[in-house]
Amino acid sequence: xxxxxxxxxxxxxxxxxxxxxxxxxxxxxxxxxxxxxxxxxxxxxxxxxxxxxxxxxxxxxxxxxxxxxxxxxxxxxxxxxxxxxxxxxxxxxxxxxxxxxxxxxxxxxxxxxxxxxxxxxxxxxxxxxxxxxxxxxxxxxxxxxxxxxxxxxxxxxxxxxxxxxxxxxxxxxxxxxxxxxxxxxxxxxxxxxxxxxxxxxxxxxxxxxxxxxxxxxxxxxxxxxxxxxxxxxxxxxxxxxxxxxxxxxxxxxxxxxxxxxxxxxxxxxxxxxxxxxxxxxxxxxxxxxxxxxxxxxxxxxxxxxxxxxxxxxxxxxxxxxxxxxxxxxxxxxxxxxxxxxxxxxxxxxxx
Amino acid sequence: xxxxxxxxxxxxxxxxxxxxxxxxxxxxxxxxxxxxxxxxxxxxxxxxxxxxxxxxxxxxxxxxxxxxxxxxxxxxxxxxxxxxxxxxxxxxxxxxxxxxxxxxxxxxxxxxxxxxxxxxxxxxxxxxxxxxxxxxxxxxxxxxxxxxxxxxxxxxxxxxxxxxxxxxxxxxxxxxxxxxxxxxxxxxxxxxxxxxxxxxxxxxxxxxxxxxxxxxxxxxxxxxxxxxxxxxxxxxxxxxxxxxxxxxxxxxxxxxxxxxxxxxxxxxxxxxxxxxxxxxxxxxxxxxxxxxxxxxxxxxxxxxxxxxxxxxxxxxxxxxxxxxxxxxxxxxxxxxxxxxxxxxxxxxxxx
Numbered sequence: 001x002x003x004x005x006x007x008x009x010x011x012x013x014x015x016x017x018x019x020x021x022x023x024x025x026x027x028x029x030x031x032x033x034x035x036x037x038x039x040x041x042x043x044x045x046x047x048x049x050x051x052x053x054x055x056x057x058x059x060x061x062x063x064x065x066x067x068x069x070x071x072x073x074x075x076x077x078x079x080x081x082x083x084x085x086x087x088x089x090x091x092x093x094x095x096x097x098x099x100x101x102x103x104x105x106x107x108x109x110x111x112x113x114x115x116x117x118x119x120x121x122x123x124x125x126x127x128x129x130x131x132x133x134x135x136x137x138x139x140x141x142x143x144x145x146x147x148x149x150x151x152x153x154x155x156x157x158x159x160x161x162x163x164x165x166x167x168x169x170x171x172x173x174x175x176x177x178x179x180x181x182x183x184x185x186x187x188x189x190x191x192x193x194x195x196x197x198x199x200x201x202x203x204x205x206x207x208x209x210x211x212x213x214x215x216x217x218x219x220x221x222x223x224x225x226x227x228x229x230x231x232x233x234x235x236x237x238x239x240x241x242x243x244x245x246x247x248x249x250x251x252x253x254x255x256x257x258x259x260x261x262x263x264x265x266x267x268x269x270x271x272x273x274x275x276x277x278x279x280x281x282x283x284x285x286x287x288x289x290x291x292x293x294x295x296x297x298x299x300x301x302x303x304x305x306x307x308x309x310x311x312x313x314x315x316x317x318x319x320x321x322x323x324x325x326x327x328x329x330x331x332x333x334x335x336x337x338x339x340x341x342x343x344x345x346x347x348x349x350x351x
Numbered sequence: 352x353x354x355x356x357x358x359x360x361x362x363x364x365x366x367x368x369x370x371x372x373x374x375x376x377x378x379x380x381x382x383x384x385x386x387x388x389x390x391x392x393x394x395x396x397x398x399x400x401x402x403x404x405x406x407x408x409x410x411x412x413x414x415x416x417x418x419x420x421x422x423x424x425x426x427x428x429x430x431x432x433x434x435x436x437x438x439x440x441x442x443x444x445x446x447x448x449x450x451x452x453x454x455x456x457x458x459x460x461x462x463x464x465x466x467x468x469x470x471x472x473x474x475x476x477x478x479x480x481x482x483x484x485x486x487x488x489x490x491x492x493x494x495x496x497x498x499x500x501x502x503x504x505x506x507x508x509x510x511x512x513x514x515x516x517x518x519x520x521x522x523x524x525x526x527x528x529x530x531x532x533x534x535x536x537x538x539x540x541x542x543x544x545x546x547x548x549x550x551x552x553x554x555x556x557x558x559x560x561x562x563x564x565x566x567x568x569x570x571x572x573x574x575x576x577x578x579x580x581x582x583x584x585x586x587x588x589x590x591x592x593x594x595x596x597x598x599x600x601x602x603x604x605x606x607x608x609x610x611x612x613x614x615x616x617x618x619x620x621x622x623x624x625x626x627x628x629x630x631x632x633x634x635x636x637x638x639x640x641x642x643x644x645x646x647x648x649x650x651x652x653x654x655x656x657x658x659x660x661x662x663x664x665x666x667x668x669x670x671x672x673x674x675x676x677x678x679x680x681x682x683x684x685x686x687x688x689x690x691x692x693x694x695x696x697x698x699x700x701x702x
Binding site: 023057059062066068096097265 | 433437439469470471475481482483489491498501502503505507508510517529534689691692694697699
């Protein structure tokens with residue numbers, strides 16, 4: 001099975017071959033490195049930009065303005081903050097121009113903690129991104145969804161934000177990408193660049209097929225009827241683990257992988273909450289004006305009389321950064337035991 | 352109106368006098384230039400009157416930049432798509448867009464926020480144009496973001512290979528923004544130079560802050576020289592000098608695929624915007640009046656011919672306003688339109 005970095009790489013290759021994707025660029029995105037997580041290794045249209053996030057986003061907007069499709073990378077989401085007005089403009093260009101200037105561009109950036117990345121390699125961006133009107137925002141939790149969501153982003157005529165959970169870049173999936181060889185060693189030999197001199201290396205791409213994950217469509221990863229747990233990205237896997245653990249004790253948690261942050265699958269969330277009467281939203285962005293708060297607000301206002309317990313949000317602490325030492329990082333972003341404790345607590349509540 | 356047209360055509364057939372050969376430009380071009388400069392001034396003064404009459408909320412525009420903007424618009428390769436030039440203009444660009452073929456009526460529709468305003472559908476300030484059929488990129492209120500965007504369109508144009516170029520305009524104060532430096536860097540990378548005409552209209556003011564309070568460099572053009580960009584400083588209040596400089600630099604860019612830089616010294620005749628009163632500054636050079644004198648002194652046109660041009664456009668401006676007044680304003684239920692392409696639903700209440 002491919003890992004997420006390989007899945008991203010294969011999606012980019014598929015898009016440059018089949019969707020006329022013309023530029024994949026950002027710092028260290030081109031040869032020889034192929035991205036700090038190797039997610040652009042061997043991609044034909046990949047090139048190295050200047051060390052200038054505003055230049056990267058501005059350039060992407062210009063390329064998109066001509067109708068050419070591009071994927072621009074900000075090396076870590078921690079460094080995307082100085083582009084916020086350009087992101088805002090990218091989101092409002094169509095709206096401000098009376099529908100005349102679509103921007104078919106994708107920005108991808110690694111997000112979140114989990115690799116001991118310290119203050120400036122651990123930021124989340126999902127809550128921030130959800131406020132960028134005019135953008136579509138996605139975040140995969142596994143390689144197959146990464147492949148399918150990235151292709152949807154590249155095909156879409158609107159600006160799309162593809163958030164890569166950096167802690168999952170080396171995590172393998174449970175489902176094959178269409179066309180991917182079943183043997184992961186075979187895949188590695190085909191598309192992973194060798195250590196050392198890569199000047200003559202070229203990838204041998206598998207015969208990939210189109211696979212699209214539509215925007216606004218979540219996925220139920222664990223079925224249950226006692227509590228709904230909604231997450232995405234890295235924390236989705238933690239929620240799955242906790243659901244499996246608690247199942248052995250008789251708990252029945254339904255876990256939803258939202259996949260698409262905006263637009264989002266409210267119908268799936270709503271249907272599940274109507275069944276369970278309880279809901280927990282889990283993500284690692286900071287807790288004040290967190291995206292989960294929006295969902296909790298909606299669950300409260302629209303489903304109040306069907307709830308057995310108040311909706312909850314488990315998110316990152318509202319601290320200025322993620323401290324490097326493990327005790328600091330672990331105290332700053334939701335941990336598995338916190339999810340478990342909260343699920344037990346919510347399930348114990350009765351009206 | 353018909354009389355004025357006939358007079359202009361008759362005059363255009365004359366050759367320039369020996370006293371003033373207008374840089375060798377064809378007299379037809381000289382007269383067209385004056386005609387468009389007057390048109391632009393009449394339009395801007397009409398827009399200010401519309402604001403003062405309470406028929407608009409705000410005015411910002413470009414009276415004082417006619418001698419710069421008109422030649423620029425006349426020299427642009429106008430059309431849609433990569434075969435043609437892309438124009439990334441700031442909000443003092445009325446002279447340029449009029450010279451490219453935008454109508455006074457469409458400018459007044461924008462000023463009065465009509466639903467029929469083709470640029471923004473009534474959503475944005477005056478002179479914030481967006482015309483896809485002429486590659487006039489959406490004008491933004493944030494300053495200087497247009498500079499790296501222009502590098503993006505230039506990148507796609509270079510790949511397209513049809514010698515089209517990107518043009519970017521902006522003010523002197525805005526050169527302090529990071530994106531200005533981004534564009535100098537992006538456009539001048541060795542072996543990856545971009546076909547972009549980078550320009551600055553130096554009117555010596557950033558709202559109320561004088562040039563001397565912001566700049567330490569001798570000339571803004573010095574910054575471009577530091578990147579080995581062909582650079583010059585011109586008197587942007589002289590349309591002949593401007594025309595010849597732009598013509599030469601556009602030819603250079605089309606031939607070499609490399610950038611060029613022009614710092615044009617211009618006037619700001621009515622202050623920053625309506626927020627600062629929009630009153631005429633008596634101590635600034637008036638490029639329209641100066642050129643008018645020069646043309647009549649040369650004998651190309653008589654004073655009565657020039658008067659007829661003013662009257663022609665006064666009449667057009669009044670008629671355009673009368674027309675715009677009859678047209679609908681945006682409806683409240685249109686706020687979601689064009690958030691996404693095709694007005695795909697972006698309202699979370701309907702997810």
